[in-house]
Amino acid sequence: MKNISILGATGSIGTQTLDVIRKSNGEINLIGISANSSVNKIIEIIKEFKPKYVAMMDEESAKSVERFCIENSIDIVVYKGIEGLEAIASLEEIDMVVTSVVGMIGLRPTIKAIEAGKDIALANKETLVVAGELVMKKAKEMGVDILPVDSEHSAIFQALNGYNEKDVKKIILTASGGPFRGKDIDFLKKVTVEDALKHPKWNMGQKISIDSATLMNKGLEVIEAHFLFNCPYDNIQVVVHPQSIIHSMVEYNDASVIAQLGTTDMKLPIQYAINKKVRKDAVCDSLNFYELGSLTFEKPDLDTFKCLKLAYKVGKEGMLSPCILNAANEEAVALLLEKKIKFLDIAELIEEALEVFKEEKTKEVTIENVIRLDSEVRKYIRQKLN
Template sequence: MKNISILGVTGSVGTQTLDVVRKSGEEIKIIGVTANSSIEKMKEIIDEFKPKYVGMMDIESAKNIKNYCISNNLDIVVLEGMDGLKTIASLDEIEMVVTSIVGMIGLVPTLCAIEAGKDIALANKETLVVAGELVMNKARDMGAKILPVDSEHSAIFQALSGYTEKDIKKIILTASGGPFRGKDTKYLKKVTVAEALKHPKWKMGKKISIDSATLMNKGLEVIEAHFLFNCDYDNIEVVVHPQSIIHSMVEYKDASIIAQLGSADMRLPIQYAINYPERKAEVANSINFYEVGSLTFERPDFETFKCLKLAFKAGRKGGLTPTVLNGANEEAVALLLEEKIQFLQVAEIIEECMEYFKEDATKELNLNNILELDEKVRKYIRSIYN
């Protein structure tokens, strides 16, 4: 049996992780779970999975859950805030942490888990985007495995099986193109938040859905791939593949290309990461190639979808520039969801911040500077647009 904690258990990836656990029988045991403020969902998870530890970022939500456990005579430790996340990420009883929190908030507990020697099933893009060098170095020092949960990085990880960095010519990340594939800036000036949230293939949370619509999601994945697979940015290529059957590919130095294919179901990479190196019985439908018919590929439009271009730029600059990129994107997406800005302003805000904070981004890459600069970027944006 493998004991795990799930950070962000009520979100899209966390919910699908629960489904994988259900189908695993008694092979996986959930010891700790965390959420922000989803009280009712957490109560359902407590009733079904009976974890020993529960963490809620929101203090009032933690009090509510604590009262629920007391009134139902449940022997569960309820924790609150960032300290709760850090504790649940580094419990002695667990071997792995599934980090499915969305946003920068996942960085500190992920580092705590690594420092405690836990393997990481990583679904939190921002952790590697802003602190990839720190995280990967710490994982090597502690002997902790970083197992990607994103379908694209899981695909690359699987395609690299049996090979090393010296064999790679390039990594090819596939992108669905999102809901606005093929559209121009004239069209995008008028799109609504509701339209941006309608992803054609994947069912995801609001923030990730917007990132997919702007192609920032793919930009963040480019930076992730750089750190996960020690691959130069010049050797990372993005290809739009609207069918979302090929999840990514690796081209080797002999020009051979190995691709990983599967249905558009996040439970596949989640299951693979949790059980690595074993493969378990299928949790998703098999592909019927007769029904698929054909697979197509397109070049991404870097000028219309500037977020992808900005992510490559930030990754190449390195240092704290990805921190600026990520913090600006998170705040801009939040403003868009609040309908305080328009869709195309997301990229404009990110580009403005990368220029405004370019000197700050040259400071030493360490955790304190990452957290301080992230906060500065967010305050700057809110001072203008709130």
């Protein structure tokens, strides 16, 4: 039996991880869970899975969960805040942490989990974006496996299985193109938040949906792939594949291309990561090749969707450049969701932040520097708006 914690148990990846546990025939045991403020959802998880520990980022929400447990004689430890996430991530009883929180907030608990010797099923791409060098080095030192949950990185992970790293010529990340595929700048000037949230293929949270619309999600995945697979940026190619059937590919030196195909269902990569490459009974539907029709591929428009181009740029710069990009993007996306800026303002604000904080780019990647710079960039973006 494998004991796990889920950071972000009420989000899209978290809830699908719960489905994987339900279908695991008792092979996966849920020990710890966390959420931000979704008290009702957490209570339902507690009733069904009976974890020993829960953490709520919001203090009042933690009190509500604690009150419910006391009133119903449920023996559970309730933590709060970022320290609570760190506690859930480093529990002695667990073997693995599923990190499915969204944003840079996942960095500290992931580091704590690695230091505690826990394997990581990584769905929080921002952790590697802002501090990939640090995280991968620490994982190697501790003998910890980092197993990707993103569908694209899981596809690469599967395509690399059994092959030698030196035989790899190129990693090919597929992208759906988002809701604005094929649109030009004039069209994007008029789009609304609601338009940007309508992803054509995947059902995701708001932040990731906006990132998909700007292609920043693919940019973050490029940086993540660089660290996960030790692949130079010039050897990571993005291909727009609207059908989202091929989740990514690896080209080898002999020109062979190995692809992973599947339905648009995150339960498969979640299951593959949690079971550390051991294939179990299916938790999603099989592909019906008779009904698929054609699979098409396009080159991404980097001039219209500048976020992807910026991600390649800061990835190659390295050091703290990706931290600046990520902080500016997270804050800009939040402002868009609050309807305080327009869609195209996201890339403009990121570019400006990269220029304003250019003296910070070459500083050492440490937890302290990442957290400090992340805070300063966010503050700048908010002040810029005012």
